[in-house]
Amino acid sequence: MTNAVRLIPTLAIAASLAAFQLSAEEITSQFEEVNAEEATENQIETQSITLYAPNNLVPVEILHQFTSETGILVEQHVYNNVRDPRQTSEAVNNVDLVILPYSFYPGQSTIEHYFQPIQLEKLTHKQEFKQELAGANLAPYNQYSVPLLIEGMGVATNADMLPASMVTSWSDLLDAQWSGQLMFPNDSQSMLSVALMELGYSINNASQKELTEARQWLESLASNTAFLADNDPEMHFLSGRVSIGLLTNAQAYEANIEGGNIDMVWPSEGAILDVYALSILEHSENHELAYELMNYLTRKETQLALAKHTGLTPNIEELDIDNDTLVVIPNRVIEQGQFKLTTPNNRFSYESSFRLVKNQLRLQAE
Numbered sequence: 001m002t003n004a005v006r007l008i009p010t011l012a013i014a015a016s017l018a019a020f021q022l023s024a025e026e027i028t029s030q031f032e033e034v035n036a037e038e039a040t041e042n043q044i045e046t047q048s049i050t051l052y053a054p055n056n057l058v059p060v061e062i063l064h065q066f067t068s069e070t071g072i073l074v075e076q077h078v079y080n081n082v083r084d085p086r087q088t089s090e091a092v093n094n095v096d097l098v099i100l101p102y103s104f105y106p107g108q109s110t111i112e113h114y115f116q117p118i119q120l121e122k123l124t125h126k127q128e129f130k131q132e133l134a135g136a137n138l139a140p141y142n143q144y145s146v147p148l149l150i151e152g153m154g155v156a157t158n159a160d161m162l163p164a165s166m167v168t169s170w171s172d173l174l175d176a177q178w179s180g181q182l183m184f185p186n187d188s189q190s191m192l193s194v195a196l197m198e199l200g201y202s203i204n205n206a207s208q209k210e211l212t213e214a215r216q217w218l219e220s221l222a223s224n225t226a227f228l229a230d231n232d233p234e235m236h237f238l239s240g241r242v243s244i245g246l247l248t249n250a251q252a253y254e255a256n257i258e259g260g261n262i263d264m265v266w267p268s269e270g271a272i273l274d275v276y277a278l279s280i281l282e283h284s285e286n287h288e289l290a291y292e293l294m295n296y297l298t299r300k301e302t303q304l305a306l307a308k309h310t311g312l313t314p315n316i317e318e319l320d321i322d323n324d325t326l327v328v329i330p331n332r333v334i335e336q337g338q339f340k341l342t343t344p345n346n347r348f349s350y351e352s353s354f355r356l357v358k359n360q361l362r363l364q365a366e
Contacts, residue, residue, distance in 0.1 A: 048073035049289040053099040055080055057149075057276065058297070059309055066296050072289055096284040097293060099148060102275045103189060103340035108140040115144040115279040122291040125298045128316050132334040133275065137341070145277035146294050149312035152329040152337065153190055153272040155265040156247035156255075158237055164263040167244070170198040171269075178224040183236055183245030186228040186365035188354035189340055189347065190246065191218060193272045197338060203272065204341045211353045218354075222361045230365040237262060249327040253311025256325035264327050271329070271337035276312065 051058070055078040063074045077095065106114055120126060123146065133147045155167045167173070173182060173194075184191060193203035195214035206214065226242055234255035236242045247255075252262040278297065280290045296302055303314035307321060313329040314321075321328060342350060357363070 046073055047071065047289060048075060049097060049286050049293055050074075050095045051076045051097050051099070051293070052095045053078055054101075054276070057099060057310060058306070062297075062302060062305055062309075066293065069296075070292060072292065074293065095281055096286040097290045098279050098281060099276055100279065101151070101340075102138075102141055102145075102277060103342070105141065105145075105277075105341075107343035107345075108341075111140060111144050114282055116282055116284070116287075117143055118146060118280075119291070122295075123298070124295045125300075125316070128300070128318075129298075130315050130317055130331065130334065132331050133315060135335075138275075138339065141275075141277065141341075145279040146298060147275045147277045147315040148297060149276045149306060149310060149314060150329055150334065151248050151250060151274040151276065151312055152264075152266070152333065153185075153246055153248045154267060156237065156245055156252050157263050157265065158243040159261040159263045161243040164265050167265050167267075169268045170194055172267075173221060173224065176224075178244065180224065180226055181242065181244055182221070182224045183226050183229050183233060183242040184221075185233060185246055186230045188351040189342065190272060191354055191357075192350045193338070193340060194218075194246070197267075197269050197272070203338045205343055205346050206350075208349075211349060215353050215357050218357045219360060225361070225363065228358070228363050228365045234258075234260070234262070249313060249329055250311035252327045253325055256327075262327075266330070266333040266337075271333050273329075273334065273337040273339045275315075275339065 049072060051063075051074055053076060057078075058076065060076070063076060067073055105111060129147065130150075133150075134142065138147075155170075155173070157164050157167065192206070192211065192214050195217040196203045196206055196210060199210070199213055199217060201210050201214075226245075229236060229245070232251075232254075233245065234247060234251040236245070237247075237255050238258055238260050247262070247264070249264060252264050255262045278294050280287065284290060297306070298315065300316055300319060303316045304319055304321065306312070307314045307319075307326060307328075308323060311326060313334075
């Protein structure tokens with residue numbers, strides 16, 4: 001399984017991320033303790049660090065390599081990353097480093113209460129990071145996180161059935177030629193973002209007036225909508241059920257390695273983007289080990305391995321990716337797109353708005 005979006009339940013734990021207001025219907029934990037080589041006689045205590053990450057984002061082989069090189073054990077806890085944000089009442093304890101998508105980060109005004117500021121002088125690969133992620137809109141996040149991988153949503157077409165040139169913008173989805181053919185994700189943030197972007201608004205923290213207009217725009221898509229995809233949307237392309245719909249670069253990659261021929265169109269209004277980033281928990285005292293692991297995960301060799309494992313785009317410039325199935329988001333698309341940065345409270349407004357749309361149109365997720 002290579003898709004970071006496709007998540008597999010594992011051993012349940014009583015740990016969650018209330019502090020980050022992380023959305024999770026089911027948070028699971030998988031203890032993937034990486035065994036180092038036998039300690040030397042002079043080594044009194046083995047060093048270790050705890051990582052909290054989306055399930056199947058960082059494979060155990062990559063962490064084994066880190067331990068082999070450094071002697072540092074990594075205990076990885078994994079969670080099921082779901083799309084509808086919900087608060088929980090429990091907190092994760094004894095975690096040093098977390099990987100979260102920006103779409104689930106706390107609000108900009110409270111982020112400093114949960115994470116430690118990033119010390120740029122300790123990042124050995126920062127000069128190779130994509131400059132497109134250094135913009136003003138991401139500045140508050142960059143102070144407390146290190147971007148790892150980039151996810152982008154656009155319009156996907158089955159190249160064996162439809163030329164990608166038939167769609168160039170989000171507004172093209174309204175064309176009557178797509179009657180009953182379009183597959184959309186059962187995801188409030190993504191769907192409201194499409195509507196807001198097509199209407200010329202920011203996709204983040206929309207006002208009630210903007211959300212009302214976005215709902216109306218989505219309702220106008222009713223006749224073109226085939227269904228809402230809940231899980232593994234790329235499989236509907238592989239089965240031949242649909243030939244056009246919304247996918248992320250990771251989902252398109254999953255389809256292509258399974259034998260599909262998916263082209264991604266990045267709409268002219270802009271792609272919908274998210275960033276999986278590393279942050280050090282405010283209470284962690286494992287500062288040096290955290291930076292060592294962050295530097296390992298952001299070096300070229302590891303970034304390439306993560307990209308091939310997940311289908312997500314690395315945060316490293318001039319990376320030689322020799323893989324025809326990987327859908328790499330071009331820098332111009334990253335620069336022109338919008339990142340999902342809606343605050344936790346407003347995520348509930350998006351979910352409520354999308355629920356109204358589904359009820360009005362009697363849409364069911366499949």
